[in-house]
Amino acid sequence: MKNMDSVGQTDGNADDLIIQQQREIEREISDTTPMVSEELPLACLIAEYEGNPVFTAKIENLAGKYKYLRRTRPDGNCFFRSFAYSYLEHLISNSLAYHKFRVLAEGFKDKLMRLGFPSFTLEDFHATFIDVINRVCPDTPGGIQRARHELHCLFNNQGYSDYVIVYLRLITSGQLQADAEFYQHFIEGNLSIEEFRHQEVEPMFKESDHIHIIALCAALGVGVRVEYLDRGEGGTVKTHDFPEGCQPMVYLIYRPSHYDILYPK
Numbered sequence: 001m002k003n004m005d006s007v008g009q010t011d012g013n014a015d016d017l018i019i020q021q022q023r024e025i026e027r028e029i030s031d032t033t034p035m036v037s038e039e040l041p042l043a044c045l046i047a048e049y050e051g052n053p054v055f056t057a058k059i060e061n062l063a064g065k066y067k068y069l070r071r072t073r074p075d076g077n078c079f080f081r082s083f084a085y086s087y088l089e090h091l092i093s094n095s096l097a098y099h100k101f102r103v104l105a106e107g108f109k110d111k112l113m114r115l116g117f118p119s120f121t122l123e124d125f126h127a128t129f130i131d132v133i134n135r136v137c138p139d140t141p142g143g144i145q146r147a148r149h150e151l152h153c154l155f156n157n158q159g160y161s162d163y164v165i166v167y168l169r170l171i172t173s174g175q176l177q178a179d180a181e182f183y184q185h186f187i188e189g190n191l192s193i194e195e196f197r198h199q200e201v202e203p204m205f206k207e208s209d210h211i212h213i214i215a216l217c218a219a220l221g222v223g224v225r226v227e228y229l230d231r232g233e234g235g236t237v238k239t240h241d242f243p244e245g246c247q248p249m250v251y252l253i254y255r256p257s258h259y260d261i262l263y264p265k
Helices: 004-032 043-048 053-063 078-092 095-106 108-114 119-135 143-155 158-178 180-186 193-201 210-220
Strands: 066-070 224-228 238-242 250-255 258-264
Touching: 043 053, 066 078, 078 095, 078 143, 078 158, 078 210, 078 250, 078 258, 095 108, 095 119, 108 119, 108 158, 119 143, 119 158, 143 158, 158 180, 158 193, 158 210, 180 193, 180 210, 210 224, 210 238
Parallel strands: 224 250
Antiparallel strands: 066 258, 224 238, 250 258
């Protein structure tokens, strides 16, 4: 019979092995997958689901509405990365909306501080967020083409890309706190808003659900359309707009546990 020490050591070794394997998987994803890809034809999804008639029919349905797809790294941050890239790309082509959003973004730090977020936590993330917005301004030499190139470079730079995501997570958390009574109804289980924010919203690599989308859309005043690619019956994908009835500015495709960016025809 094993003594308690040997059992504990075995369990510890197993835990270490699991952690090591997880890190190797994360490293492989990081080494082989860009944070945001180039534009890809929708046909790349058909190749991914080759031999599956349900998914093939739905992808062909999507191809009638969308011309391109951009993949994002499947690291748990894919919703926030997809959202940020897609919305900034939208703003680059809409100068008036861009400048309105830049003014709104400048006020995020003070709003979060009034909600109790410490200044030292916000300072660097806010500064980087504003820097990214300024660097993709379409009204500078080179115009829209230069701004799009800059956006793609920034979002494939880990420092800039991750700082933007952290700040969007904080903005989402702040929105949940500011309207806690409303959002509490969307939380499953026995978690309080405070617990949900700290456990499921603010940490990096935590996957996002409807509540994250609803809160971020409310905080930024942005409409998002999500196309749900799943195994459900029928040859069409389910479409959901956040908030309902909005004019979408961001278009995303959701597959189990992952978001990518779509481009309407």
